[in-house]
Amino acid sequence: MAFWLAKTEPDECSIDDFARAPQTPVRWDGVRNFQARNYLGQMGVGDLVFIYHSSCREIGIAGIARVSTAAYPDPSQFDPDSPYHDGRSTPDNPRWLAVDMVHHQRFERVLSLTRIKSLPGLEGLPLIQRGSRLSVMPVTAEHWEILLQATGA
Template identity: 45%
Template sequence: MNYWLMKSEPEVYSIINLQQDGQTIWDGVRNYQARNFLRQMQPGDLVFFYHSNTNPPGIVGLMRVVKTDIADPTQFDSSSKYYDSKSTPESPRWQTVIVEFVENFSQPISLTTLRKKFSAEELIVIKQGNRLSVMPVSDTIAQKILAMQHNTSDRYPLLHTS
């Protein structure tokens, strides 16, 4: 199992929207490095849901990847701001995933708190100038984030690697 962090502005799509919807396609990613991370995801991977462009920004919940290797439908929709005229259904340039709601954190973990606990090498989201909307999180850091939220390392025993 791998761990990831994905950002969304709460005005665009929030953890509450995901909780209500149950599942969603994570569309509209138009950065090649973020797209490549989406291509690496596997069903069952856990993803930290990060609210960006809000006060305060931070990790607000947890979701799980349920389906991978999906052509992002917005690339073919000429009325979408994510339309890509160079993409075709036969040769799509943008892939994405479907995620499902796992948990809404009772206390969000703010960017300020993340900066106090981790270095930019440990957690890409805190790196100055980072604009990626999708990024990997190491197992060690994922466990520490979960422990921060749940005040225990036993809540998610299946997340521990042996």
């Protein structure tokens, strides 16, 4: 099993969206960065993903989702009405990937970015690296445990 962090704006998709229907898969789509796309392609069924709320009042890790499908071509790339449409993508040669995830755990309170940055042992965590803006990133098992402990879960 691998560990990941996925950033989202909670008004688009939040941990609460996952928690409302815990067994209903939520498609993680719209990723339009090649490195983040490659990470989506590496996700495996059962992998755990920190759901990180960004561009909101409480920025930080809000809970955990579990990957429920292997990566597949992101349908939004083919939809001309989607903000994630990519005219260069074709069904025979898709450029972008999506995965489905289901609810795993909602934290009582968000683990804030400020708190994350203060935790010892997180050197090398992509989230706190200067200039790291990826929406999907790997998390080492060691970093996962430090962050999970900090949530109180």
